[in-house]
Amino acid sequence: MNTLKCTIISILALSYACSNQHDALKQTTYKTVYVDSTGGCILQPGDSFRFDMHFREKNYPVRRILRISGGTVMPSPFHRRGEELFRQFQYHIDDCIDTIHPGRKRNALVFEGENDSFDRSCWYRLRKAAIQKGRMAEISFECKASHLVYHGDGNLSLEVQIYLSKSGRHPDDLFDGPDSVVKTIIEPGNYDWKTTQTRVFIPPHTACLVFRIGGKGFSGSCYVESPQITWNGKMQRLPEFNRYDEAHESWIGENLSSKEWPVFIFRMDGKIFFEGKIFDRASDIADFEIDLPDAHPGKHTIDIILVRRAIPLSYPYQIRDIGLLEQSNREMELVHVPEYVFYDSSFAVLFEINKAHTRVAFDEKKGLVPSVKEHVYEETGLHVVRYHVSDQCREHTLIMSYNGKKVSVPLKQILVKENDNVMLSCSDDIYIARNRKVFSGYLQWYLQEGIGNAYVFRPSYQWSGSRGVDTSFYRWAAGLMKELNMHYSLMVEGRSMAEKDINPPDGIIRSSFYMGRQAHENDGAFYYWGHFRYIGLFTDLFAQLRPYGGIFARTRVKYTDKGNFVYQNPYACKDMADGASTFVNNLREARGQSTRHTGPTTLFRYFFQAGYEWTGAEQMYGPEEIIMAALRGACRAYGKKDYGTHLATQWSSGPYDDSSHAERLFLSLAISYIHGATHINTEDG
Structure with missing residues (x-):
């Protein structure tokens, strides 16, 4: 067990007071616990970590939240973490391979479910040269199940997806989806190894077969060995489930990685208050929060245990620092009142109900009228009340009452002007x-x-x-x-x-x-990004599965004698006019239902030609006068009144712990406003 030797630094975040009644907004206290100067503690699977925390005494109910920052210690070559490396291990099956099952000669792939609403799958493609076409194929595989249960329409199955040869379509092209699918559902229940079989007729003009094992809406576990095919009495085994190797045709996975899902147990004073998976996001340093149980003020001992699992695999976890967040948790908490409101208009007040069936009364004053005078809120959570303010308003204080208590807050500004x-x-x-x-x-x-x-x-x-x-x-x-x-x-x-x-x-x-x-950076996919590497089955399958109108444009892989290209064929256009036409066609085909787009190039007019109704400029990268002039000009030419900016402050505004970061953020907002943007969005604001 690791024992934390720590220094506690408390930072009190003050809320403003409401008259001489209780605070309007949540009082929030952070206590940050810093680990020693070595940079944190690395837990190996099965290790635990102990430290003490002190809970302050308050004269009102408090909810407490534990915040942990750190992250999984990723194996090489993913040890540097970050979004690109995260995506590289996402399609691997490595974490769910069982290589040591007693009495078995072949590796098994383990599927574990908790009635999930998403698919867990593995995929393999059998190319044209390896297929005996025009024959009946007998396909079988070995599996065993433990408490395997199907919920609703959920199941776990083997799919044989048949792609037919078609004029103009490359044999490896999966973009259109399979022409037919034969599905064999794995038997639920508890059983030792058994054979599951199916028969599939392979049409004479088959281009390729894709085998998919997986499903959703199941709970329990199932061990599956890779299938074998018998053609006319001759057996052909599909490759065994092994670690991903790009140099060979490998099985690829969907939601079979455990690197980003460490399993923890949390105890306070010896009692477990949390046990389960925690998501470790694709950041250099990640964090997560856990609700603490109700407890008396004073010292409490916390244990963090990193659970060791054989399958799926477990990885070490680095704890960098630990924080305690305390929030007031009264029956009703006033969350937000706008800083300014407009005369002769309505505005919204957000509040939180923390006890069901709480009755709240809203005072009405001349010129300041709530949408409801009194209401019993049956459900906990966030709620909204609207007020209308007129030029007859003289008393600028909102008053809300519950259970004999009053909450009041003054309106800071009431503006006599049009909303911009x-x-x-x-x-x-x-x-x-x-x-x-x-x-x-x-x-x-x-x-x-x-x-x-x-x-x-x-x-x-x-x-x-x-x-x-x-x-x-x-x-x-x-x-x-x-x-x-x-x-x-x-x-x-x-x-x-x-x-x-x-x-x-x-x-x-x-x-x-x-x-x-809103789509984003499709000008990157079809114009300025460097070419994404073609990675065989993963690239072909992902082209089919990713959504239309997103950041990674959904488009068919371009197969050429000079290489396979994920988004655009750099050899296809003969001149600038052809390039512009191709660009617009690519945008149109990938747009889907998206009506808005943001990106950093000056190619805004082409997005209007492709059917977009609104465009915005991604800023922080280039000469803003030129980019914004191109945006305004395109909008005027195509009769568009509104346009916006997308401020990539996380990419181009470091260091983030320096006061100059705030200055750059303000400048990015101010420049967007000066240039007439009507929707200004910050990315990592």
């Missing part, structure tokens, strides 16, 4: 997991700190661990935006196979405040 309708947002949503609790905490911070008056949804696996679409979450979150009168957009993501289904459909989030789907 400039929207400011931040797409740090990319780091926020798709659940109400985490999102609520982020939105509270977002509004309290004055980050923006608009919002950008940007779902991500590599930075927040989100997979699939939780429709109930998005309906709730979009509803909250509508109540807050906050305009919002969706930046479409899809940088790995895990993100293939991560973006919600417009129908779930559409409202009068929804600005639409």
